[in-house]
Amino acid sequence: MNKNNFLKSLLTVAAIGAMPFLGMAQQRPNWQNLDLKTDTIFGISTDKAYKELLKGKKSTKVIVAVNDGGVEAQHEDLKRIMWVNTKEVAGNGVDDDKNGYIDDINGWNFIGGPKESVNFETLELTRLVRRDQARFANTTDANVAEKDKKDFDTFKARRADLEKQLGEAKANLSGITGFKNALDNLVKKMGKENPTAEDFANYKPTTEIEGRLQAALAEPLKQMSFKDFYEDQIVEGFDYYSRQANYNLNLDYNPRSIVGDDPNNSKEKFYGNNDVAGPDAMHGSHVAGIIAADRTNQLGIMGVADNVAIMGVRCTPNGDERDKDVANAIRYAVDNGAKVINMSFGKPYTWDKAVVNEAMKYAVSKDVLIVQAAGNENKDIDTENNFPNHKDLDAKTIASWITIGASGPKDDETLKASFSNFGKTQVDVFAPGVQIYSTVPGSKYKYLDGTSMASPVVAGLAGLIRSYYPKLTAAQVKEIIVKSVVKVNHNVEYKKGEGDDAPKVSVPFSDLCISGGIVNAYNALKLAATYK
Known part of the structure; x- marks a missing residue:
């Protein structure tokens, strides 16, 4: 989740001369779906793709899992597009589909217990x-x-x-x-x-x-x-x-007794509850809306994908996610039909990397594409730790896992979002992640920043491709997304280091990620049409 740079820069009243206000990008709903050439804003050309490539074309519904902090299933712009487990009878207290999770109608909550759910957690x-x-x-x-x-x-x-x-x-x-x-x-x-x-x-x-x-x-x-x-x-x-x-950061705080599991037993799979919103569904709801907010209801916003179902899988609290929960969330999503999993989270330390790696491999074996946010510390994750990562995984797994940096709306030296992590070998592509307007609890909407917002732009694109070209594999979808980027052929600036006095450096955008560009829905769908 994005650690607001403004907050990091706040000074005490006693010392302040002028507030170190960083300013806001121009707020414009839906800018991530606009076209650089037509609209002069560096979106991903989603609207253009719908008008010119998808009009009248049939699609197949695809399940996209939002493995996150919670999704408000009854939001006015999400309720129609939420995944519904039709094999389960709501509220009867019985595991009707015998998948090990009772009354999992819209997904599952791996950080919930019999009476309540974890909200705050340690790092x-x-x-x-x-x-x-x-x-x-x-x-x-x-x-x-x-x-x-x-x-x-x-x-x-x-x-x-x-x-x-x-x-x-x-x-x-x-x-x-x-x-x-x-x-x-x-x-x-x-x-x-x-x-x-x-x-x-x-x-x-x-x-x-x-x-x-x-x-x-x-x-x-x-x-x-x-x-x-x-x-x-x-x-x-x-x-x-x-x-x-x-x-x-409190060594004396430990909320895990709420869940009632053994947090040190990574093999344990059946725990949690069916509350996919949890106590704080802000982040996950925002992510879900970016992916697939209802494009037909004339309300709020329009998601990237028009025929996907959002599965809510709660595994991230206000604090660091546990590797056990991450792994189980991936497996749950895969086993219940998700073809794309969005993971807008990450951390610099890991408890049990192996269990997450095995879950990643399992997802790949079932032809599921993993989409992950690169993180918001303005760091080179080629050299700095950010988990999960694929540094020790096989090529097959990496072929179905795509990592996303965040970009802004202007095609100039500010294109790289100031907070976005980067990496010439660890980040695949960049996507809009600055001042993105999307759904939040209470059937409301809000602008948020972060690679957490860029990742669902790509997850939405992956769902869009898989719904209109269902025969494509997860690896092919990733390949299409990476190959079809709009290349950035100029330098971008970012601060090297922390603090107001950190120097700015200017580097070719191609040094920041594997593809050297920003994802583009129009180009991706045109390329997808050429695959057999």
């Missing part, structure tokens, strides 16, 4: 440190056994990383809390719930802090309302760093 780093802290409780550099020295060194490095991240989270939480409190007081004095940029400009500061706040709000309020700024930036930032400090 994998936290879990690894907790495990090894018990193992090395009485170990020092002086008494460590030679056979344990490598593991002990790894533990110390991870513990230092955890302590560093926790310290930063607490500092950021303190900073944004101070900013929020000062801003709340200022707005209360102004006497308006949603003050305008003009209101702030006309206000006469009575303290130095008020003057700094006035300056800080000048730029953001040119681009959005105060209400939107406050909710999307301040409240989101406060919640984000609160989650980090209190849950994600």
